[in-house]
Amino acid sequence: MNRQEKIGSLIGDIGIPILGFFFWNWSIYFICLFFLLDQVSKEVSGMIRLQSIRERVKLAPQVRIIHLVSFILCLLAVHFYVYQLNPKMIFLKEINAFFWFEDMGIAQGFILIPLVLFSERLRYKMNTKLFTDEMHVKHWYHHTVQVIAYLTLFLSLSLVLTFVQMSETVSFLCLLTGFTAITLFADKLSPFFPR
Numbered sequence: 001m002n003r004q005e006k007i008g009s010l011i012g013d014i015g016i017p018i019l020g021f022f023f024w025n026w027s028i029y030f031i032c033l034f035f036l037l038d039q040v041s042k043e044v045s046g047m048i049r050l051q052s053i054r055e056r057v058k059l060a061p062q063v064r065i066i067h068l069v070s071f072i073l074c075l076l077a078v079h080f081y082v083y084q085l086n087p088k089m090i091f092l093k094e095i096n097a098f099f100w101f102e103d104m105g106i107a108q109g110f111i112l113i114p115l116v117l118f119s120e121r122l123r124y125k126m127n128t129k130l131f132t133d134e135m136h137v138k139h140w141y142h143h144t145v146q147v148i149a150y151l152t153l154f155l156s157l158s159l160v161l162t163f164v165q166m167s168e169t170v171s172f173l174c175l176l177t178g179f180t181a182i183t184l185f186a187d188k189l190s191p192f193f194p195r
Helices: 003-022 028-052 061-085 091-100 109-130 133-163 168-188
Strands: none
Touching: 003 028, 003 168, 028 061, 028 091, 028 109, 028 133, 028 168, 061 133, 091 109, 109 133, 133 168
16 A cells, blocks of 8 residues: 555544544444445445456455455444444444434435545546556455454454443544554555465
């Protein structure tokens, strides 16, 4: 991941959650939903890019399986973490509240979803023009490592919450620290991922 991508990721992965938590009164689950929205858009974009080079580059089937399983486990780990924070939460009700949450007179779902999709579309177009096939594969491996790192983060926080009660602010700061570390250092782990 180059410097510009890291800066863009920091803004999306760290900047928006900070604004959401401290200025828009987002709950931890709202932050997690924004994170999941961003991750799903990256997944779709990554799959489309890999599909476009499938004739020229062959990925081992176990690589795709590891990625898919890690992503599904990450989705579950996020919800388990939130459940540990608030066992009384009704997830569907919170998802609806996230979409219809208003800060400036308009439901944020109508702003955030197109914004995330537009941002990922721009990244997709830029990467399609600039990346070689090898760079697309390298980016996929990096994304897989990030997903595994996020899975580890949410499982670790869930484990801590079984023994230590944390306020939402402390929990948010732990989450933010994890997001920052993953954004800055996950690419260092990519070479260790099996190809």
